[in-house]
Amino acid sequence: MSHLLTLPDAGALSIRAKALVFEDPGSVALLERVEQVAPTDATVLVIGETGTGKELLARRVHQGSGRRGPFLAVNCGAFSEALIDAELFGHESGAFTGASQARAGWFESANGGTLFLDEIGDLPLALQVKLLRVLQERQVVRLGSRKPIPLDVRLIAATNVDLRNAVAAGHFRADLYYRISVATLELRPLYERPGDILPLARHFLANYSARLGITGASLAPDAEQALLAHDWPGNIRELENVVHYALIVAPASRLTAVDLQVIQRSVAGASRGGRPLPATAAAQAADTAIAAAPAIDALREVFLQRLHAAQPDLFNKVEETLVKTAFELCGGNQVHTARQLGLSRNVLRTLLKRHGLLDAGHDLSEPAAPATAG
Ligand SMILES: Nc1ncnc2c1ncn2[C@@H]1O[C@H](COP(=O)(O)OP(=O)(O)OP(=O)(O)O)[C@@H](O)[C@H]1O
Numbered sequence: 001m002s003h004l005l006t007l008p009d010a011g012a013l014s015i016r017a018k019a020l021v022f023e024d025p026g027s028v029a030l031l032e033r034v035e036q037v038a039p040t041d042a043t044v045l046v047i048g049e050t051g052t053g054k055e056l057l058a059r060r061v062h063q064g065s066g067r068r069g070p071f072l073a074v075n076c077g078a079f080s081e082a083l084i085d086a087e088l089f090g091h092e093s094g095a096f097t098g099a100s101q102a103r104a105g106w107f108e109s110a111n112g113g114t115l116f117l118d119e120i121g122d123l124p125l126a127l128q129v130k131l132l133r134v135l136q137e138r139q140v141v142r143l144g145s146r147k148p149i150p151l152d153v154r155l156i157a158a159t160n161v162d163l164r165n166a167v168a169a170g171h172f173r174a175d176l177y178y179r180i181s182v183a184t185l186e187l188r189p190l191y192e193r194p195g196d197i198l199p200l201a202r203h204f205l206a207n208y209s210a211r212l213g214i215t216g217a218s219l220a221p222d223a224e225q226a227l228l229a230h231d232w233p234g235n236i237r238e239l240e241n242v243v244h245y246a247l248i249v250a251p252a253s254r255l256t257a258v259d260l261q262v263i264q265r266s267v268a269g270a271s272r273g274g275r276p277l278p279a280t281a282a283a284q285a286a287d288t289a290i291a292a293a294p295a296i297d298a299l300r301e302v303f304l305q306r307l308h309a310a311q312p313d314l315f316n317k318v319e320e321t322l323v324k325t326a327f328e329l330c331g332g333n334q335v336h337t338a339r340q341l342g343l344s345r346n347v348l349r350t351l352l353k354r355h356g357l358l359d360a361g362h363d364l365s366e367p368a369a370p371a372t373a374g
């Protein structure tokens, strides 16, 4: 059974964010929970690593709530501490220097709808007190005003850190934690819901090939295997990017494992098995860095393996593979290849020669120069 839901009111979203693919048994169970929670007024806490689909899920909850007001998403980590008060709760004119006009805050703007507070763990402690008060009193008072404004706002908060650790460390108020975690929805990392990987890949394949005007895009069996074997530190967003990029660079519409450029990170993969959510800001930052640089990490693992195996010509092989791959990617164009690798064209030509890549067959960018051959 396919669980592809369309979110018709996701107006501000890019087209890629409008459908939910939930096929793994764990995801199907989560979706059932979403459908139970959505029509209630309960505050929801969405927990999940980066790129697991927290915002998409929050939109789904809003859509299932029947609320007619807007869905507004606010990133608590994106504001300066000085402004976040006014941003959330609004202000009257003259409330502070620079406040020339009165403005509604996010809570007021979301009235009748849903306010999504992303990265709630980043909310400064002083603001946490105010947020708690707003949730308890169901009204907001703009800065510089005394008049309370009644609120009918459904709050959904999201976090990619374990807030219980933040509570234990004194960074997050326990009373606010209990208040916002009335209903929790936990998105497991992608590698823990393998049944979602191929449906998601096909979903992104269809989506992006339509956008790119590619017809008949498909996944070769080795591509499917590579996708299933990867451990996806950047989760669904990483999968989406991998498929999108492969469609751009692949020479044919049937994508192979090589086109997808995912190398199994076996060592790192083993170490992340069953890992709980990152507990500290440092761990979270490290995670984000890994998600941003999976390729470098994968390379490191390969290098480590080869070094342990004491491969004698390792340096030469690595250099050759890098130069050859870039040269092929750029269709044999030396100028483009040099730019890709951040080298001067002379250095590139030296490397191409060294690895026997500068012959008539490879040097597509210009007529073969007999003097340089051999
Ligand atoms: N179940 C799903 N089906 C289809 N697409 C999904 C699904 N989950 C996530 N995506 C897509 O993956 C990308 C990341 O999702 P989203 O932005 O909701 O993740 P997130 O958990 O909020 O990430 P971050 O922690 O980095 O903010 C988006 O492009 C989203 O459309």
Ligand SMILES: [Mg+2]
Pocket (backbone or CB within 6 Å): 054, 055, 118
């Ligand atoms: Mg998000």
